[in-house]
Amino acid sequence: MSYLSMSDAIADLRDRREQSLRPGSERSIAKQHARGKMTARERVELLLDEGSFMEVGQLRRAIARTDDPNERRPFGDGVITGRGTIEGRPVCVFSQDYTVFGGSVGEVYAQKMVAIMELAAKTGCPIIGLADSGGARIQEGILALSNYAKVGVLNVNLSGVVPQISVIMGTCAGGAVYSPALTDFTFMVNGTSHMFVTGPEVVQEVTGQATTMEELGGASVNAEVGNCHLVEEDDASALAAVRELFSYLPLNNVDEPPRHAPDPYIDEIDDRALELDQIVPTEANKAYDVVEVIERVVDEDSFFQLHERWAKTIVIGFARIDGRSVGIIANQPSHNAGVMTYDSTEKAARFLRTCDAYNVPIVTFADVPGYMPGLEQERGGVIRRGAKLFYAYIEAKVPTVTVYLRKAYGGAFATMGCKQGDNDVNLAWPQGEIAVMGAPAAVKILHGQQLMKIIQEGGDVKAEYDRLIEEYKAEHLTPYPAAEHGWVDRVIAPHETRREIARGLRLMDGRRKDAPLRAHGNIPL
Ligand code: HXC
Numbered sequence: 166m167s168y169l170s171m172s173d174a175i176a177d178l179r180d181r182r183e184q185s186l187r188p189g190s191e192r193s194i195a196k197q198h199a200r201g202k203m204t205a206r207e208r209v210e211l212l213l214d215e216g217s218f219m220e221v222g223q224l225r226r227a228i229a230r231t232d233d234p235n236e237r238r239p240f241g242d243g244v245i246t247g248r249g250t251i252e253g254r255p256v257c258v259f260s261q262d263y264t265v266f267g268g269s270v271g272e273v274y275a276q277k278m279v280a281i282m283e284l285a286a287k288t289g290c291p292i293i294g295l296a297d298s299g300g301a302r303i304q305e306g307i308l309a310l311s312n313y314a315k316v317g318v319l320n321v322n323l324s325g326v327v328p329q330i331s332v333i334m335g336t337c338a339g340g341a342v343y344s345p346a347l348t349d350f351t352f353m354v355n356g357t358s359h360m361f362v363t364g365p366e367v368v369q370e371v372t373g374q375a376t377t378m379e380e381l382g383g384a385s386v387n388a389e390v391g392n393c394h395l396v397e398e399d400d401a402s403a404l405a406a407v408r409e410l411f412s413y414l415p416l417n418n419v420d421e422p423p424r425h426a427p428d429p430y431i432d433e434i435d436d437r438a439l440e441l442d443q444i445v446p447t448e449a450n451k452a453y454d455v456v457e458v459i460e461r462v463v464d465e466d467s468f469f470q471l472h473e474r475w476a477k478t479i480v481i482g483f484a485r486i487d488g489r490s491v492g493i494i495a496n497q498p499s500h501n502a503g504v505m506t507y508d509s510t511e512k513a514a515r516f517l518r519t520c521d522a523y524n525v526p527i528v529t530f531a532d533v534p535g536y537m538p539g540l541e542q543e544r545g546g547v548i549r550r551g552a553k554l555f556y557a558y559i560e561a562k563v564p565t566v567t568v569y570l571r572k573a574y575g576g577a578f579a580t581m582g583c584k585q586g587d588n589d590v591n592l593a594w595p596q597g598e599i600a601v602m603g604a605p606a607a608v609k610i611l612h613g614q615q616l617m618k619i620i621q622e623g624g625d626v627k628a629e630y631d632r633l634i635e636e637y638k639a640e641h642l643t644p645y646p647a648a649e650h651g652w653v654d655r656v657i658a659p660h661e662t663r664r665e666i667a668r669g670l671r672l673m674d675g676r677r678k679d680a681p682l683r684a685h686g687n688i689p690l
Contacts (some may be wrong), residue, residue, distance in 0.1 A: 193265075196639055205619070219247050242274045244260065256290055257293070261294075272312045283319065292327060294329070326418050331350065369511060424490075428488065448659040455495045469483045491526050496577075503534065507542060510554040511550055518557050529566070566591075568583060568666065598641075599647045608630065
């Protein structure tokens with residue numbers, strides 16, 4: 166038996182490493198670039214801090230299936246896995262390589278994904294998956310499928326333990342969509358990424374409907390139905406967005422989100438704060454854009470909106486206030502008056518649960534006329550689906566601050582972080598209207614018969630109607646009854662909002678998730 170010299174052994178190692186860095190053909194790499202997509206390795210390098218990537222499983226390859234010595238078994242098996250840092254904080258990553266068997270998931274490939282997710286769990290750091298794959302590798306059959314299914318097991322076991330972020334940067338089809346769907350955040354790239362359960366050919370075959378990849382599963386479609394949180398125009402901006410998202414998140418469920426420098430001027434009222442006094446019309450039915458309010462309350466340029474194109478009557482996203490990460494949930498009066506729907510409540514509930522899992526306090530801006538009435542909503546399950554938000558607020562263990570900007574009527578009041586639901590701090594602007602319903606509807610129900618009688622008798626019904634409206638407004642459409650009962654902690658001027666939220670968050674520092682265990686109370690014996 167002959168041995169390689171050490172220099173030959175090192176040369177052989179170098180050769181293997183070289184091959185592992187370029188497992189795809191020049192043709193497939195060129196094809197990838199021509200589509201405006203980066204390669205899997207380029208993506209990892211751009212995502213992570215320079216030089217921080219530590220690859221694992223670099224020399225793993227598929228088990229030979231034939232006796233053919235030329236059987237294609239590229240190093241890495243089509244997925245790059247490892248750990249690196251973003252702004253110095255650790256993350257685990259897998260990046261699917263479309264230039265190798267179309268990024269399809271084989272046995273070894275799936276094992277590598279599972280291994281990197283297990284490393285994320287052991288070391289308590291987030292897992293970021295860059296998806297670009299033709300799904301389960303057809304030629305590996307059940308071995309591909311069974312190992313792939315294990316990825317879903319890891320997604321579920323890691324849920325609520327470490328943040329999981331998926332970026333769809335190419336195809337993600339069939340059962341493969343369910344792994345990203347189980348993660349906390351899904352981003353897509355416009356034009357080059359597609360996500361669908363059944364591709365256009367099969368749709369045509371089964372239903373006779375002619376459709377395209379874009380129409381079926383393009384980024385816009387997925388953004389509009391809530392399957393993806395954010396759409397970016399190219400790979401580079403999608404990866405930059407992941408870095409930004411990560412800046413709001415802790416490493417895991419027992420870590421705190423990173424604290425940026427507190428604002429030394431937080432107690433001062435500046436011009437930006439004063440602009441808040443002008444944005445929200447006092448008339449309850451006039452529209453305005455709540456993002457204008459959010460942007461004047463949070464730390465400058467810190468609002469990172471998610472699900473912007475889905476369920477537009479509610480706005481969600483991360484931001485910072487006084488340097489702290491917060492999750493924002495706000496009714497959007499510029500869209501259908503900010504009414505609650507089955508979609509908007511699911512959108513907010515899911516986000517609230519995500520924040521609660523990862524120790525991000527919730528700041529709610531309420532200005533809501535109630536739940537959308539009508540057949541479509543009732544038949545769409547608004548009772549069951551709408552209840553999710555009520556549940557999520559009541560179960561939340563992170564600090565919660567709600568600001569009533571204007572109206573909060575009926576069931577929508579209860580489901581937007583009310584004090585009775587164990588919300589921590591409730592603030593109201595002076596025009597806050599916390600009531601069962603608005604004045605016209607209330608007057609009609611309470612005094613309909615009386616008004617009808619005036620009409621029948623030829624009296625001045627308008628004068629009486631106006632008087633009743635004013636009476637109702639004075640009695641119910643102000644924040645002061647709620648303040649008197651303690652359901653609102655403070656009534657504040659709009660320009661005081663940023664300062665008061667910051668104080669509310671400070672007040673709740675150290676909020677305990679569960680009642681502390683004790684041997685017994687200390688009875689005065
Ligand atoms: C093996 C695959 C593959 C797959 C693509 N390739 N998908 N190889 N298994 N699933 C290979 C092709 O053979 C080709 O290899 C290269 O990738 C590029 O594929 P093209 O078809 O030339 O590229 P394109 O025109 O861009 O089309 C991409 C595509 C299409 C839309 C992804 O390839 C496709 O429809 N693939 C099958 C998708 C699918 O139905 N997957 C199964 C989903 S079910 P060469 O060598 O020619 O470059 C699933 C179950 C998961 O994944 C279960 C989880 C529990």
